C-alpha cells in the first residue's frame with residue numbers, strides 16, 4: 065500500500081467515553097478534510113474518580129495505539145485526562161498533543177457579577193492545573209469550583225433527560241446560583257451533552273462556557289505551524305474505537321456526523 069503523506073495521516077482524539085465527541089464535532093466543523101480516529105475508553109469511564117496514575121496509564125496506552133496507527137497529532141478530548149496526564153504524555157511523545165482546560169479565562173472575561181462557577185469532575189476540581197488557572201486569572205473575581213460526581217455516569221448511560229440527572233444537577237447548581245454566579249464553565253467534555261438541561265435549570269441569563277471550539281482552533285494552529293494541515297477538498301474519514309460496547313456512542317456519532325458507525329473494540 066502506498067505510504068500516506070504526512071498531511072493525510074489522521075488526528076487521534078480520546079476521552080473516557082462519549083464526551084470527547086463534543087470536541088470531535090468542533091474539529092470536524094473547522095477541519096472537515098482531516099481524517100480522525102476517536103478512541104472512547106468506555107470500559108474505564110469515568111476517569112474523574114480514578115487516581116492520576118491510573119489515568120496516566122490508560123492515556124499512555126491509548127496514545128500508543130493511536131501512534132501505531134500513525135496519527136500526526138493527538139487531542140486529549142477530556143479535561144480530566146488533561147489535568148492528570150497532559151504533562152506526562154508530552155514527556156513521552158514528540159508529536160503535537162493538544163489538550164483541553166476549563167474555560168476559566170473566557171468566563172471571567174464574560175462575567176459582570178465577578179462570580180463564576182466551574183462544573184468539573186472530582187479529579188479536575190482538585191487538580192493543580194485548575195488551581196493554577198484560577199490563581200493566574202481570577203484577580204479580584206471569585207471562582208467557585210463544583211465537583212459533579214455521578215454526572216458522567218448518567219450521561220454515558222443515556223440518562224441525560226432523566227429525573228435523576230435533573231435532581232443531581234439541581235443539587236450541584238443551587239449553591240452556585242445562591243452565590244450569585246452569572247457565568248458557568250462546563251469543565252468536562254461530557255457536559256456540553258447536557259447543555260440544554262443545565263440552561264433550563266439556571267435560566268437564560270446565565271452564560272455557559274464550553275471549550276470544544278477553542279481546542280479545535282488550537283489544533284488547527286498547531287497543524288498549520290507544523291505544515292500538517294490536510295488541504296484536500298474531500299471530506300475526511302472518521303474511525304471510532306471503543307473499549308466497551310456503547311449504544312450512546314453510536315447514537316451520538318450519528319447525530320453529530322449523520323453517518324452510522326460500528327466502533328472497533330480495543331482493550
Ligand code: DGL
Pocket residue numbers: 079080081083084109110111112113141142143144145185188216251252253254
Ligand atoms: N469527559 C471527561 C472530562 O472532560 C471525562 C469524565 C470522566 O470520565 O470522569 O473530564
